[in-house]
Amino acid sequence: MRLVLFGPPGCGKGTQAQFLGGEFNIPHLSTGDMLREAVAMGTEIGLRAKDLMEAGALVPDEVVVGIISERLDRDDCVNGFILDGFPRTVAQADALDNLLTDKGLKLDRVIEIQVSDELLIQRISGRFSCLDCGFGYHDRFKQPEREGVCDICGANRFTRRKDDNEATIRERFNTYNAQTTPLLPYYRSKDLLAPVDGMPGIEEVTAEIRGILNIS
Ligand code: AMP
Numbered sequence: 001m002r003l004v005l006f007g008p009p010g011c012g013k014g015t016q017a018q019f020l021g022g023e024f025n026i027p028h029l030s031t032g033d034m035l036r037e038a039v040a041m042g043t044e045i046g047l048r049a050k051d052l053m054e055a056g057a058l059v060p061d062e063v064v065v066g067i068i069s070e071r072l073d074r075d076d077c078v079n080g081f082i083l084d085g086f087p088r089t090v091a092q093a094d095a096l097d098n099l100l101t102d103k104g105l106k107l108d109r110v111i112e113i114q115v116s117d118e119l120l121i122q123r124i125s126g127r128f129s130c131l132d133c134g135f136g137y138h139d140r141f142k143q144p145e146r147e148g149v150c151d152i153c154g155a156n157r158f159t160r161r162k163d164d165n166e167a168t169i170r171e172r173f174n175t176y177n178a179q180t181t182p183l184l185p186y187y188r189s190k191d192l193l194a195p196v197d198g199m200p201g202i203e204e205v206t207a208e209i210r211g212i213l214n215i216s
Contacts, residue, residue: 001080007113010124031086056171065095110187113198131157
């Protein structure tokens, strides 16, 4: 299964990708996570990406295409993958198409998670994740079962993203509307786009995605 999860910041792509990755036993590939790791490690890519990410702007296409190209060559992608946050421009989508065509592969589905602007802000402003395993939580919608302890790995250290502040969130929305929404007609014309209502709770959205992918 080769999937793209598509939608604005805060729509729930990462949360749904966690479930889908487990379901199909395929990796969840988030360019945002990969870039944050590069920033934390102070690599050359990280140094190039840091200021752009903090400003809510996009990292250059050739940087993210290079990262994804390398990642898709790894063994764990043979049965498929879930892309989260990539592609984000038409140039990236064309590059992905070329990468897959070279391998004799194609995408199965692009799932678009639709959420209102107000809910996006609420979701982004309350989110945090486990510092050790990266599992995602939310102040209002999804607290760990035991306060201060990660449900998945038992760690007790959590982190909040630096770009989850009001000014940067606004800029990330502008960037999404200007540079990423042109991908909707792009994938619609290829008959790959499947819209999902992302407004209900996590389980309901998961159920809708299961229906689209024919998971019983
Ligand atoms: P995300 O975690 O997907 O919200 O991404 C966080 C930030 O990383 C974005 O605001 C961009 O600055 C950068 N980023 C992630 N994915 C891409 C991409 N495909 N193209 C360009 N920039 C990206």
